[in-house]
């Protein structure tokens with residue numbers, strides 16, 4: 001393995017782990033771009049050597065964050081090829097990556113166009129964390145001239161809500177920021193909840209930023225519509241094969257920087273939670289607004305070829321993470 005050319009890729013992996021690069025879509029595009037650039041550098045004498053180098057690079061990226069299936073789906077879509085020469089394999093990986101990046105950016109736009117049709121003039125929308133797919137729907141409604149108000153949560157412990165209010169401010173959209181624990185107290189003012197996704201499972205359940213499930217519960221209680229914005233590469237083929245979704249547990253210092261001063265205190269810092277499909281009204285994808293029950297079909301039709309056990313690739317990392325079954 002020529003470590004020289006691995007430098008930029010390991011740097012991308014470091015940024016994904018540290019969340020300098022974050023957001024399921026941006027993580028997937030960064031991984032695709034770094035695999036492309038690495039493939040252009042590989043100096044292999046045989047196809048086997050090329051495949052082994054690209055597989056090692058893929059494993060480094062897959063070991064960064066365990067939850068967002070966008071990462072493993074992107075890696076799989078980029079490195080797959082049926083070529084018989086090094087140069088043909090290299091061209092294949094490069095064009096797979098370019099196509100993935102282009103399609104994923106177009107998907108965000110399409111989700112905006114489709115999802116904004118479910119927003120009425122005067123609606124108050126609540127959103128959580130910082131999701132490009134969810135913001136695409138809100139921005140499209142605004143561009144369509146609809147008068148909307150947005151309530152954004154802070155999204156502790158990493159404050160992604162501050163990124164969201166910055167973007168809404170730039171678009172000139174009326175916005176309120178709330179602490180995460182204020183959701184239920186404002187839910188009666190909310191017409192629609194719009195959030196992003198890290199994983200959509202085969203049964204239509206959602207894995208997204210910690211706090212999403214509580215928001216869904218409050219929306220369910222208030223009979224407020226709950227919409228998920230998710231590109232089809234965020235659906236998980238592995239969950240059809242019965243695999244559980246790994247919930248990333250991040251370091252305690254994110255919640256309590258001075259944790260080392262405590263002897264009897266342990267911090268729990270799960271980065272994501274699970275929203276049951278029964279709390280989700282619609283999942284807005286680039287191929288349409290679908291009921292959660294249609295997730296299996298999306299996986300079959302849009303990600304189809306992954307059904308074969310032998311081709312299963314999934315994120316892997318860390319022991320602190322826990323797996324959960326998506327009820």
Ligand code: RI2
Pocket residue numbers: 021022023024025026128129130131132133134160195196197198208209271
């Ligand atoms: P987009 C983020 O995860 C949030 O959970 C967000 O809802 C999801 O990714 C999707 O984001 P993190 O990387 O792809 O902040 O829609 O942990 O931008």
